[in-house]
Amino acid sequence: MADRPLYAGFDLGTSNSAAAIFDGERTQVIRNAQGGAVTPSVVRIDKQGRVTVGQRARRLLDQDPENTATEFKRLMGTGKELPFPAAGLTRKPEDLSAEILRALRSDVADQTGVTVERAVISVPALFELPQSAATSEAARLAGFERVELLQEPIASALAAGWRADDDGGGTWLVYDLGGGTFDASLLETRDGLLRVVAHDGDNFLGGRDLDWAITEHLAARLAGGGGLLLERRNPAHVAALRVLRAAAEDAKIELSRSAQAQVTLAQPLVVEGTELEVDLTLTRAEVEALTAPLVERSLDVCLRLLTAGGLAPGRLARVVMVGGPTLMPALRARVSARLEATLAEGLDPMTLVAQGAALYAATAGLDGRAAPSTRGTGKKVWLQYPPVSADLTPHVVGRFVGADPPSRVTLARADGGWQSPPAAIGADGGFVTMVNLVPRTASTFAIGAVDAAGAVIEVDPASFTIVQGLTIADPPLSRTIGVALASDQVQVYFERGAPLPSRRTFVHTTVETVAKGTAESVLRIPIVQGELEHAHLCRLVGTLELRGDRVDRTVPLGSKVELTIELDRAGCLTARAFVAAIDQVFEHVAHLLVPEAAPEALDAALADQRRHLLQMRTEAFRHGLTQVIEKLGTLEAQLAQAERDIDAAHGGDADAAQKARRTLLEIDAALADADLARKWPELVDEARWAGVVAVSTVGAYGTDAERKLLDEVMAALDRAMTAKDPAELGRQLRLMRRLTNAAYFRDPDAWERQFEIVSSDLGSSTDLPRAKQLVDDGRAAIAAGDNARLRRIVNALWELMPVDAQARRKSFDSGVR
Amino acid sequence: MSDAAERLAENPFFVLGLAPDSAPREIEREAQKLLGMLELGLADAMTYATPLGPRPRTAERVRAAAAVLRDPRRRLVAELWAAAGASPIAAAGARGDAGPPGDGGG
Numbered sequence: 049m050a051d052r053p054l055y056a057g058f059d060l061g062t063s064n065s066a067a068a069i070f071d072g073e074r075t076q077v078i079r080n081a082q083g084g085a086v087t088p089s090v091v092r093i094d095k096q097g098r099v100t101v102g103q104r105a106r107r108l109l110d111q112d113p114e115n116t117a118t119e120f121k122r123l124m125g126t127g128k129e130l131p132f133p134a135a136g137l138t139r140k141p142e143d144l145s146a147e148i149l150r151a152l153r154s155d156v157a158d159q160t161g162v163t164v165e166r167a168v169i170s171v172p173a174l175f176e177l178p179q180s181a182a183t184s185e186a187a188r189l190a191g192f193e194r195v196e197l198l199q200e201p202i203a204s205a206l207a208a209g210w211r212a213d214d215d216g217g218g219t220w221l222v223y224d225l226g227g228g229t230f231d232a233s234l235l236e237t238r239d240g241l242l243r244v245v246a247h248d249g250d251n252f253l254g255g256r257d258l259d260w261a262i263t264e265h266l267a268a269r270l271a272g273g274g275g276l277l278l279e280r281r282n283p284a285h286v287a288a289l290r291v292l293r294a295a296a297e298d299a300k301i302e303l304s305r306s307a308q309a310q311v312t313l314a315q316p317l318v319v320e321g322t323e324l325e326v327d328l329t330l331t332r333a334e335v336e337a338l339t340a341p342l343v344e345r346s347l348d349v350c351l352r353l354l355t356a357g358g359l360a361p362g363r364l365a366r367v368v369m370v371g372g373p374t375l376m377p378a379l380r381a382r383v384s385a386r387l388e389a390t391l392a393e394g395l396d397p398m399t400l401v402a403q404g405a406a407l408y409a410a411t412a413g414l415d416g417r418a419a420p421s422t423r424g425t426g427k428k429v430w431l432q433y434p435p436v437s438a439d440l441t442p443h444v445v446g447r448f449v450g451a452d453p454p455s456r457v458t459l460a461r462a463d464g465g466w467q468s469p470p471a472a473i474g475a476d477g478g479f480v481t482m483v484n485l486v487p488r489t490a491s492t493f494a495i496g497a498v499d500a501a502g503a504v505i506e507v508d509p510a511s512f513t514i515v516q517g518l519t520i521a522d523p524p525l526s527r528t529i530g531v532a533l534a535s536d537q538v539q540v541y542f543e544r545g546a547p548l549p550s551r552r553t554f555v556h557t558t559v560e561t562v563a564k565g566t567a568e569s570v571l572r573i574p575i576v577q578g579e580l581e582h583a584h585l586c587r588l589v590g591t592l593e594l595r596g597d598r599v600d601r602t603v604p605l606g607s608k609v610e611l612t613i614e615l616d617r618a619g620c621l622t623a624r625a626f627v628a629a630i631d632q633v634f635e636h637v638a639h640l641l642v643p644e645a646a647p648e649a650l651d652a653a654l655a656d657q658r659r660h661l662l663q664m665r666t667e668a669f670r671h672g673l674t675q676v677i678e679k680l681g682t683l684e685a686q687l688a689q690a691e692r693d694i695d696a697a698h699g700g701d702a703d704a705a706q707k708a709r710r711t712l713l714e715i716d717a718a719l720a721d722a723d724l725a726r727k728w729p730e731l732v733d734e735a736r737w738a739g740v741v742a743v744s745t746v747g748a749y750g751t752d753a754e755r756k757l758l759d760e761v762m763a764a765l766d767r768a769m770t771a772k773d774p775a776e777l778g779r780q781l782r783l784m785r786r787l788t789n790a791a792y793f794r795d796p797d798a799w800e801r802q803f804e805i806v807s808s809d810l811g812s813s814t815d816l817p818r819a820k821q822l823v824d825d826g827r828a829a830i831a832a833g834d835n836a837r838l839r840r841i842v843n844a845l846w847e848l849m850p851v852d853a854q855a856r857r858k859s860f861d862s863g864v865r
Numbered sequence: 866m867s868d869a870a871e872r873l874a875e876n877p878f879f880v881l882g883l884a885p886d887s888a889p890r891e892i893e894r895e896a897q898k899l900l901g902m903l904e905l906g907l908a909d910a911m912t913y914a915t916p917l918g919p920r921p922r923t924a925e926r927v928r929a930a931a932a933v934l935r936d937p938r939r940r941l942v943a944e945l946w947a948a949a950g951a952s953p954i955a956a957a958g959a960r961g962d963a964g965p966p967g968d969g970g971g
Contacts, residue, residue, distance in 0.1 A: 432901030445901035753949035
């Protein structure tokens with residue numbers, strides 16, 4: 049034990065959590081005190097304030113639901129406090145997650161004798177920034193010194209790939225149906241490097257929804273006998289429904305093994321003082337029929353993902369199944385059939401994620417053991433090497449600290465099979481050398497150093513270890529992050545898939561004055577996350593504010609704001625804005641919580657979207673647009689689902705409210721998409737026209753490289769037109785416009801033409817006297833042939849053009865452009 | 866310095882000091898080595914050569930460069946630009962840092 053590293057990984061799941069360790073060669077799942085490989089994510093606090101976690105708490109879920117919390121992962125980042133009335137306490141979801149982590153951490157200590165200080169915790173791929181921040185906070189509360197977050201699909205693929213005998217080349221799909229979320233990810237391995245090609249998912253589709261589908265079916269059957277219909281929207285029915293749901297869940301699990309199951313209640317079903325008679329059986333066929341729509345929905349996501357990745361079904365090298373619900377035989381058969389692929393066998397869907405997290409801890413160099421107190425006596429050397437390497441011959445970089453470094457170093461593998469040639473040490477004490485690894489295991493290297501005379505020098509540390517195996521180089525960003533502009537557009541700072549950590553700076557211009565000393569005068573810079581083109585369709589994740597009561601001097605309209613956003617390896621965000629005009633830096637980002645979803649607001653949004661949908665359908669029928677009609681059909685089903693969730697929200701289910709809010713947001717985006725499809729002929733015309741302009745402009749002023757790129761864009765545009773894909777067409781159009789612009793402004797007369805265009809619309813400028821002055825300056829610049837000055841003047845004039853107030857309000861009241 | 870020229874100077878192949886025909890494995894190995902050298906502050910890794918003169922090399926640039934080259938489509942674009950980098954037109958620097966109205970981006 050002593051010399052081996054200990055890498056720990058934790059899977060903090062919606063219904064179940066797990067822990068695993070990796071020692072450089074093998075992963076091992078940690079069993080809890082009850083001997084189970086998974087620990088239910090359930091926390092109970094009794095009236096003395098004592099905390100019970102896991103299996104023991106789960107048993108109390110039926111008897112004492114008021115003081116027992118579960119599925120709090122889905123509320124992470126919402127700031128909602130969960131009540132524990134017996135103890136008179138409330139706890140945030142991150143507090144409860146911390147309790148689970150604390151329990152798992154002590155299980156690791158029981159089994160290994162090590163209290164891990166550093167670890168990796170997995171999060172769903174679609175977790176957003178506030179949710180990730182809450183997870184990091186939970187780890188901090190649980191006492192970890194340092195954690196890194198890892199996306200669950202990467203963890204699963206890493207664990208599955210580590211076990212694979214072959215190099216595992218090709219494309220894999222990870223199908224992860226958890227308690228509360230569904231994730232589908234396409235991954236590609238090449239040269240031992242794992243890369244996420246694309247992922248998609250549904251933040252609110254999970255085993256829990258399967259359970260509710262069965263529960264609602266049972267409730268309907270109970271009512272069918274002339275009885276009372278239990279409804280989620282009725283607060284008086286909530287307790288009874290919970291009992292029924294627990295029974296449904298048990299029956300579902302039993303049906304994984306047998307064809308029929310009796311619905312047995314843990315306690316009588318009592319509603320408003322009357323006990324309901326329950327005598328029901330469920331068959332496997334019934335459950336399959338009930339869960340089929342949800343399974344199909346998950347498979348729709350998978351097929352959408354395959355299309356996005358340019359892959360036909362049947363071309364997948366393997367499908368990795370993750371999550372408890374994937375144990376259902378019918379589900380497995382259906383996935384295999386529709387994806388035309390074989391499922392990877394011999395992997396435990398319940399603990400795969402935790403194992404992958406432990407493997408990743410090695411890649412990230414997060415040894416769980418506390419850092420040893422430096423008691424080495426030798427010459428101190430800093431080392432940089434990949435703790436896990438796919439490459440059989442990676443580089444090791446070192447630098448000796450202090451004066452008189454040795455003159456040469458030699459690295460020798462502990463098995464005696466290999467030794468490096470002596471590497472010379474540079475003037476700054478540094479050296480770089482390649483090492484030779486043994487495939488699929490850990491190799492330890494001893495560092496040998498000699499001085500100029502050839503005498504041996506003792507170094508500290510004396511050795512280091514590298515594991516050869518599958519790696520992922522840098523965790524990529526899962527969602528595009530940018531700033532919402534007053535025009536309701538988004539300035540993208542980081543594209544999805546960007547490597548982390550990362551930092552970018554852009555200069556914005558304020559569209560409003562911030563008056564010094566006035567608390568009401570606030571300029572907002574909204575930071576949003578999402579792939580959609582319009583800011584209001586993206587998710588607000590934080591706001592940087594320039595407040596009148598904080599500024600040293602008044603910040604006039606049109607001031608430059610230099611905004612820098614930084615993301616660390618775990619995707620946590622910091623931002624700073626520098627306002628040169630008053631020489632002041634603003635750093636405090638109000639970290640937003642996932643917005644609250646009041647049932648009344650959801651009702652209004654639902655009614656609004658229903659109206660919009662109806663209107664679009666009427667029009668689509670009138671014009672015979674079958675594609676649009678089909679699309680609207682699926683949206684209607686989603687609206688019906690949202691309505692059911694809003695009903696549950698009225699009954700006090702905060703989680704269902706969040707789910708409904710998300711669904712409505714997605715429908716909104718889909719409606720915008722459908723709207724685009726309706727405008728297809730117009731869009732095609734636009735693309736044709738833009739193509740003509742691009743060819744002539746780039747042809748006349750473009751560079752060779754630009755011409756080649758234009759050819760590619762034109763080809764992609766053609767493909768998008770054939771596929772009738774408005775979103776892709778839009779993307780390619782943007783690329784083409786950018787190329788056209790680059791070429792256009794190489795024409796010496798371009799700025800003069802732009803000047804004429806912008807000065808023809810002076811009347812609407814926000815500052816007429818200044819605009820007039822600029823126009824006069826511009827004329828002078830043209831007369832003097834000063835193109836550089838003219839360009840500055842044109843840019844300044846553009847900034848004086850007004851911002852559409854309605855767009856700005858939609859764009860989270862953004863104060864910059 | 867205009868945006869286009871600056872983009873050329875940030876070409877991933879220049880940042881990593883590799884030829885445009887380098888294999889994926891070489892790219893990973895070089896990026897890992899450079900990150901290690903930068904972390905330890907070794908002078909040899911601090912700058913990189915471009916047709917527009919030496920530029921400071923940072924860990925962020927190295928990471929971003931490796932990420933671009935992992936994506937076949939983005940890699941192709943980088944190869945084109947790296948090859949075009951030698952041509953006088955591109956090296957002279959292109960303007961076009963401001964978009965005309967209607968291009969979005971504000």
